[in-house]
Amino acid sequence: MSIETTPKQSWWNRIANPGQFVAWTGRLLWPLTILTAALFVIGLWLVFFQSPGSTPNVGTTLRILYIHVPNAWLSQFVYGIMAVSALGTLVWRHPMADVSMKAAAPLGALFTLLALFTGSLWGRPAWGTFWEWDGRMTSTLVLLFIYLGIVALWRAFDDQLRAARVIAVFTLVGAINIPIIKFSVDWWSTLHQPASVLRADGPRMPPEILTPLLVMFFAFTFLFLTLHLKAMHTEIKRRRVMTMQRRAAQGAES
Amino acid sequence: MTERQVYPELTLRATAFSCGRGGMVLADALSFAVTGGNCLLLRGPNGTGKSTLLLTLAGIVAPMSGHFALEGADADDGPHLHYCGHRNAIKARLSVLENLQLWATLNGATGITPSEALETVGLGDLSMLDAGYLSAGQSRRLALARLLVSERPLWLLDEPTAALDTEGHALVTRLIDGHLQRGGLVIAATHDDITLPHPNRVQTLTLVRKS
Amino acid sequence: MKPFSTIIAHELRLALRGGGDMLTLVLFFVIVGAIVPFAVGPDKALLARIAPGIVWISAFLAMLLGLDRLFHADHEDGTLILLRQSELPLSAIVAAKVMAHWLVTALPLILASPVLAMLLAMDLETFLRTLMSLLLGTPALAAFGAIGAAVTVAIRRGGLIAPILIAPLSIPVLIFGVGTITATQSNAAMLFLAALSLMAVALAPFAAALAISSAED
Numbered sequence: 001m002s003i004e005t006t007p008k009q010s011w012w013n014r015i016a017n018p019g020q021f022v023a024w025t026g027r028l029l030w031p032l033t034i035l036t037a038a039l040f041v042i043g044l045w046l047v048f049f050q051s052p053g054s055t056p057n058v059g060t061t062l063r064i065l066y067i068h069v070p071n072a073w074l075s076q077f078v079y080g081i082m083a084v085s086a087l088g089t090l091v092w093r094h095p096m097a098d099v100s101m102k103a104a105a106p107l108g109a110l111f112t113l114l115a116l117f118t119g120s121l122w123g124r125p126a127w128g129t130f131w132e133w134d135g136r137m138t139s140t141l142v143l144l145f146i147y148l149g150i151v152a153l154w155r156a157f158d159d160q161l162r163a164a165r166v167i168a169v170f171t172l173v174g175a176i177n178i179p180i181i182k183f184s185v186d187w188w189s190t191l192h193q194p195a196s197v198l199r200a201d202g203p204r205m206p207p208e209i210l211t212p213l214l215v216m217f218f219a220f221t222f223l224f225l226t227l228h229l230k231a232m233h234t235e236i237k238r239r240r241v242m243t244m245q246r247r248a249a250q251g252a253e254s
Numbered sequence: 255m256t257e258r259q260v261y262p263e264l265t266l267r268a269t270a271f272s273c274g275r276g277g278m279v280l281a282d283a284l285s286f287a288v289t290g291g292n293c294l295l296l297r298g299p300n301g302t303g304k305s306t307l308l309l310t311l312a313g314i315v316a317p318m319s320g321h322f323a324l325e326g327a328d329a330d331d332g333p334h335l336h337y338c339g340h341r342n343a344i345k346a347r348l349s350v351l352e353n354l355q356l357w358a359t360l361n362g363a364t365g366i367t368p369s370e371a372l373e374t375v376g377l378g379d380l381s382m383l384d385a386g387y388l389s390a391g392q393s394r395r396l397a398l399a400r401l402l403v404s405e406r407p408l409w410l411l412d413e414p415t416a417a418l419d420t421e422g423h424a425l426v427t428r429l430i431d432g433h434l435q436r437g438g439l440v441i442a443a444t445h446d447d448i449t450l451p452h453p454n455r456v457q458t459l460t461l462v463r464k465s
Numbered sequence: 466m467k468p469f470s471t472i473i474a475h476e477l478r479l480a481l482r483g484g485g486d487m488l489t490l491v492l493f494f495v496i497v498g499a500i501v502p503f504a505v506g507p508d509k510a511l512l513a514r515i516a517p518g519i520v521w522i523s524a525f526l527a528m529l530l531g532l533d534r535l536f537h538a539d540h541e542d543g544t545l546i547l548l549r550q551s552e553l554p555l556s557a558i559v560a561a562k563v564m565a566h567w568l569v570t571a572l573p574l575i576l577a578s579p580v581l582a583m584l585l586a587m588d589l590e591t592f593l594r595t596l597m598s599l600l601l602g603t604p605a606l607a608a609f610g611a612i613g614a615a616v617t618v619a620i621r622r623g624g625l626i627a628p629i630l631i632a633p634l635s636i637p638v639l640i641f642g643v644g645t646i647t648a649t650q651s652n653a654a655m656l657f658l659a660a661l662s663l664m665a666v667a668l669a670p671f672a673a674a675l676a677i678s679s680a681e682d
Contacts, residue, residue: 142636156622169615172672
């Protein structure tokens with residue numbers, strides 16, 4: 001029953017079978033959903049009632065950061081998940097890695113978009129503009145383009161099984177490139193505007209800010225995990241339907 | 255032509271082998287062995303996986319399960335097979351001879367010279383012509399000439415007689431027979447009758463549609 | 466080495482006989498650059514200031530345009546399958562093709578860049594730096610382009626999606642390319658650009674070959 005008692009190889013092989021995977025992880029879905037909801041309730045309560053907001057203006061804009069920072073973290077974390085899945089596809093040819101990769105791409109794009117959106121909402125009162133060509137925002141924008149390119153690539157392939165390995169190659173190329181892009185964009189933005197604008201989140205963070213931030217951080221991470229798992233299940237079902245349709249078409253032919 | 259055995263003793267053996275594409279198994283539980291000097295004809299209606307089987311043996315498509323091996327071949331010698339598919343891989347802007355010379359260099363000029371090969375397949379007079387002007391049958395002959403310029407023991411032929419005239423059919427028979435005489439192996443998917451001078455060298459594998 | 470140089474020679478021969486492809490790309494490069502003054506006005510000082518950026522954007526777009534022919538034709542006519550049976554590993558073949566691709570797309574652009582420099586009122590020193598940055602940066606563009614072309618080789622409308630994939634990856638090339646010309650730390654930018662090109666050219670053939678062998682069947 002428990003994962004630890006079964007040998008690693010058999011556990012690994014067992015979740016390689018899509019049906020087994022759905023059966024095993026299906027049980028996790030409801031607990032995860034409830035956990036996510038609970039974290040959000042606690043987190044939002046902390047954000048709205050416990051976070052410092054004595055001067056209404058600063059407190060309000062600060063609250064955007066509780067949404068922004070977790071999303072910014074997720075925009076990179078999801079790419080990490082995709083890169084690991086890509087390795088799984090290429091090295092171990094694990095069927096669930098394909099599905100994980102495909103399910104993560106639109107979610108990553110969504111969280112990156114949210115990070116940019118909340119960032120510009122914060123930027124309006126803080127910098128007086130919605131968009132600043134700041135190094136961090138610019139590289140997040142480039143990351144969004146990469147996510148969207150991968151989503152478009154998935155949609156362009158007719159055969160999803162073949163697509164997986166090709167997209168895995170591209171995902172890994174992207175993973176190698178993202179640090180380079182980040183470095184070059186930082187170099188470029190410091191060149192054009194010597195003093196960086198955003199230094200609000202220094203290491204000295206009072207606990208009444210840090211606690212809600214941490215809770216929101218976990219809330220969003222679990223939100224991603226829940227959605228990712230659900231999206232994987234949906235993708236498995238979609239593939240099953242497609243296989244059945246193809247088989248039916250072949251049966252009709254003969 | 256004086257033919258002699260030039261290849262070492264080779265056997266292509268497949269056991270419990272299945273292939274397919276896009277997650278659909280097309281042909282499964284195939285077991286066969288072809289030894290040097292023999293020809294395996296793949297037969298069966300459209301859509302039963304003949305082309306996919308050839309692509310799998312060529313290493314382009316991964317097998318769904320089981321395995322196959324060319325026994326007796328030294329992997330260090332480089333690729334051991336010629337694949338001749340539906341598409342002729344001919345560059346229209348290059349002359350017939352230039353097309354062939356490229357492959358002689360890339361695959362190793364171990365066979366007869368490109369001019370001799372063109373002579374053999376009946377394109378000797380056209381060697382300076384742009385390949386774009388070749389008819390479908392002539393393009394096929396050029397693709398077959400590629401098999402002759404580099405010596406490789408295993409030939410995988412997908413519909414070798416497609417678009418060829420009666421004389422062309424005789425040419426394919428002649429080429430296959432010559433290759434078998436030298437101890438080579440041929441696996442050919444075909445709908446046409448290929449009658450070789452030595453019927454005992456021919457095996458047939460009929461693929462059926464999976465229901 | 467013989468098969469390697471044969472592929473380069475073969476690709477060059479194909480490009481030279483391929484009608485106007487090379488000329489079209491050069492024309493595209495010059496026309497894109499020459500269109501900008503119509504959009505921003507014929508202010509010579511302004512043009513001279515943004516000229517490096519214009520030249521790089523034009524070169525970038527022209528190289529994207531030329532990508533389609535890198536692997537697509539070979540995929541369509543079955544050459545790619547046969548290339549995989551040749552004595553050379555696929556990654557070496559891809560490397561040869563990328564080099565040939567650079568010779569027939571990037572080199573003509575670099576040769577045509579004086580025309581654009583003149584139209585955009587560049588001074589001599591800026592122009593020499595532009596030449597340098599194009600020479601150092603276009604190999605990286607060709608290498609990233611090869612990855613994009615390889616990833617989309619099996620897609621019927623791959624020509625449309627490849628630029629979307631490559632553009633974000635090429636941003637560092639643009640930054641350091643233009644940085645080599647204009648920035649205050651132009652020497653650092655030049656070194657970064659060279660490093661980027663070296664890395665891309667060294668790694669891209671393997672990634673592209675892996676993508677092709679996964680996509681082809």
